[in-house]
Amino acid sequence: MSNLGLYKAMTTVAKAVGGPRKLLLxxxxxxxxxxxxxxxxxxxxxxxxxxxxxxxxxSNASAVLTFKVTSYGKSDCGLEFCIGEKIRVLExxxxxxxxxxxxCRNNPxxxxxxxxxxxxxxx
Numbered sequence: 001m002s003n004l005g006l007y008k009a010m011t012t013v014a015k016a017v018g019g020p021r022k023l024l025l026x027x028x029x030x031x032x033x034x035x036x037x038x039x040x041x042x043x044x045x046x047x048x049x050x051x052x053x054x055x056x057x058x059s060n061a062s063a064v065l066t067f068k069v070t071s072y073g074k075s076d077c078g079l080e081f082c083i084g085e086k087i088r089v090l091e092x093x094x095x096x097x098x099x100x101x102x103x104c105r106n107n108p109x110x111x112x113x114x115x116x117x118x119x120x121x122x123x
Contacts, residue, residue: 065089066102073119075111081119089122097122 014023069085079101081087090108091098097116100107116122 067116067120067122069120071119073115075109075115077109077111079109079111087116087120087122089116 010023014020017023017026066086066088069081069083069087071081072083073081075081081101086102088100088102089097090100092113095113097111097113098108099111099116101109113122
């Protein structure tokens, strides 16, 4: 049993295009063209994905809201709120709200949304 099948096919194709040198140049040219087209497609996909993720990050950053404390209160974890303080809501998930007390060094804090509504103008 021989392994000359592929060799026979290559010599037939080389003869059809005008010799092995021309076959090599054609193969290199086609490979280069396919590589460049693939590279351009990958760059375009990367820029599109980066743009979409960047706009999503910007929209989340603009959703950060600041509220004013309207009444005195103390949360279950001992966090005290005084009238006139400002708080920034960073994230919320169900009843849990991640806040930042402006002017406080020990941030962030988790509080209940119900509690936050009783001590501030948070909706």
